Amino acid sequence: MGGYVLKAVLVLVGFLLARRAMLRIMAATPIEEEEMEAPKPSTAEMRKRQIAEEVENLSQQQPEAVASLLRAWMTESEE
Secondary structure (H helix, E strand, O other): OHHHHHHHHHHHHHHHHHHHHHHHHHHHOOOOHHHHOOOOOOHHHHHHHHHHHHHHHHHHHOHHHHHHHHHHHHHHHHO
8 A cells, every 4th residue: 555655646746846847948938929919810801990990080080071971871771
């Protein structure tokens, strides 16, 4: 019975030492920027973003014109 306990303790110590070594390696290895980058957006997604930026810019530069256009669209949808 004492042999089994000794083997179990040795396995546990070996596991803990291996885990400690892995944690040290992981902490010392810098994460490359490529791994951290988000996936590149599709062409359609890039176009959506571009349109959204244009709409936002227009609404900031010409708020009355945008409000008038929205009112016209709302009136058309009610008919």
